[in-house]
Amino acid sequence: MNFSLPELRTVEVTRYVTPLREGGSLPAIVEADDDFLYVLKFRGAGQGVKALIAELIAGELARALGFRVPEIVFATLDESFGRTEPDEEIQDLLRFSEGLNLGLHYLSGAITFDALVTTIDAILASRIVWFDCLITNVDRTPRNTNMLMWHKELWLIDHGASFYFHHSWPNMEEQARRPFVQVKDHVLLPQASELEAVDAAFRSILSPERIHAIVALIPDDWLSGDSPFESVEEHRAAYVRFLETRLVHSENFIKEAQHARKALI
Structure with a gap:
C-alpha cells in the first residue's frame, strides 16, 4: 500500500502564553518562531517523555486512520527560556524541559x-x-x-x-x-x-x-x-x-x- 511518510516540523518556543491547569502535567499554550500557537507537552512534567511518545505515536496513528488531529510538531526550549518566569513551579517545569518537547497546533475557539x-x-x-x-x-x-x-x-x-x-x-x-x-x-x-x-x-x-x-x-x-x-x-x-x-x-x-x-x- 502506498502512503506518504509522516514528517514533523520542528519549531522553537519563543513565548510562554498561559498554563492549561486542568491537566496534571501542566501543559501550556505557547507561541513559536513560526508565529503559531501550540499546546506544549513538556518532557519535564508528570510521566516525562513517555507521555510525549504516547502522544506522538497515537496522534500520527489517528491521522493515518483519517481522524482529524491537530498538527504535531517538535518544539525546542532554549535553556534561557524560563528565567523570566515569575511562577516557581512553572520555572522549574521549563528548566527540566530544556531541549526537545512536543507541541500540538492550538485550535483557537474550539x-x-x-x-x-x-x-x-x-x-x-x-x-x-x-x-x-x-x-x-x-x-x-x-x-x-x-x-x-x-x-x-x-x-x-x-x-x-x-x-x-x-x-x-x-x-x-x-x-x-x-x-x-x-x-x-x-x-x-x-x-x-x-x-x-x-x-x-x-x-x-x-x-x-x-x-x-x-x-x-x-x-x-x-x-x-x-x-x-x-x-x-x-x-x-x-x-x-x-x-x-x-x-x-x-x-x-x-x-x-x-x-x-x-x-x-
Whole structure:
C-alpha cells in the first residue's frame, strides 16, 4: 500500500502564553518562531517523555486512520527560556524541559465535545472506540472526552495517557494481547455498533510499513533515558512489536467492547 511518510516540523518556543491547569502535567499554550500557537507537552512534567511518545505515536496513528488531529510538531526550549518566569513551579517545569518537547497546533475557539449535545453516527463512534482500544486510551470518558468541536468538525486530542504498558515493560507481549477492559467507560461506546466492519478496514490501513514509519518518528533522545532496553533500536522495536501484536489479536479487544456495550444498552 502506498502512503506518504509522516514528517514533523520542528519549531522553537519563543513565548510562554498561559498554563492549561486542568491537566496534571501542566501543559501550556505557547507561541513559536513560526508565529503559531501550540499546546506544549513538556518532557519535564508528570510521566516525562513517555507521555510525549504516547502522544506522538497515537496522534500520527489517528491521522493515518483519517481522524482529524491537530498538527504535531517538535518544539525546542532554549535553556534561557524560563528565567523570566515569575511562577516557581512553572520555572522549574521549563528548566527540566530544556531541549526537545512536543507541541500540538492550538485550535483557537474550539469547544469541548459533549455527547448530550452532538450526535455521532455509529461508524464514526465505532472508529474512535476501535482506535482507543488499540492504543489503550483511558481518557475518552464522559467526564473527560478529549475531543473538540472546531468549525463543526470533530477533532481528537490528548493521547498522552495511552500505551500505559510502557510504564511497566515486563510481559509486554501478554499486555499486547489483553482486551481493553476500560472501554466500558468510553463516551462513545453506546453508539459503537460497527466494530467488526471498522476492524477490517483499519487493520488494512495500519500496515507494518506504516507502523514502522510512525514509530521511527520518536527522537532517539526520548528513548535513551530510563529504559530497560540495551539500545534505542531495541526500545523502538518494542513499540512496533506491541502494535503489530495488538493488531493481530484485535478480536480480543473487539469482543470486550461488544460485551461492554451489551451491558449498557
